Amino acid sequence: MADIKRARMALVQWILEGPGHALATERGAAFANAGLAGPLASLVDKVAKCSYKITDEDIAGAKAAGRSEDQLFELIVCAATGQAARQYDTALAALDAAADQE
Amino acid sequence: MRLAILDHGHSAGTKVLFALIRIASRQPVLDVIKLAKYRPDFLRLQEITHEAMRGPSTWSIADRELMAAFVAKSNQCEWCTRAHSAVAARASQDRDRIAAVLSDLESAPIEDALRATLRMLGRLTREHSVTPDDMRALLASGVSREQIEDALAVCFAFNITARLANAFGFAMPTAAAFESGAKYLLARGYR
Structure with missing residues (x-):
């Protein structure tokens, strides 16, 4: 089975806690x-x-609000990853619940 | 692209790499490569994508590329849909099958397990959630828990990439450039 748990944890931890402009x-x-x-x-x-x-x-508005391109790059990556992670977690929880009721 | 740094902000060494890619492929550098090579220390998406798409799984590479294209389509990301349709078509040697799934999943000539899995991935991507009943139906259709987890790994990777392609405004290349990219991804993977 493809095991993405470790890579996923590293990805999320790095964008949230690693060095960045934002x-x-x-x-x-x-x-x-x-x-x-x-x-x-x-x-x-x-x-x-x-x-x-x-x-x-949308991008111009965020720049006008004082964010640099590197900051926007990071924030967009964080937003995309956050939503994908919530979807993934919701699906795994549904799978666990379905398996428990089998 | 909407951020100039993604077009022009790469290191000198990466710019040399891009020149070599242009010479070897006789195509412009795809925007997804420009994204992957811009601050790879921050966006560490390649490893997870490679594991989901090329790691051990009972889903074939063609099936997983089709899932990627389907998730991209569900995100209304034309760039990723075309890119991974090209990879899926090349991997399966069946362009009509890929086109049929992306046109109408329910009538496409594919196995029931793959259809049920794609249906769940589509719902998860469009509606941001699925229910235990959805998963129960999927398990009852003969898809194993491992297969579901593998499909969700593909979905996770492409729910990120498709959003980034849409947000950053990837420029649409020629079909020949997508074919060149597909050939590379089948030979080398995502690392």
């Missing part, structure tokens, strides 16, 4: 899609829920 607290907020405000909150929410709707204006 504050760790802001990276954590992007990962959780919670606790941000303004254009950054809007961008992060789109990354999580409807990334196909993101436009040049």
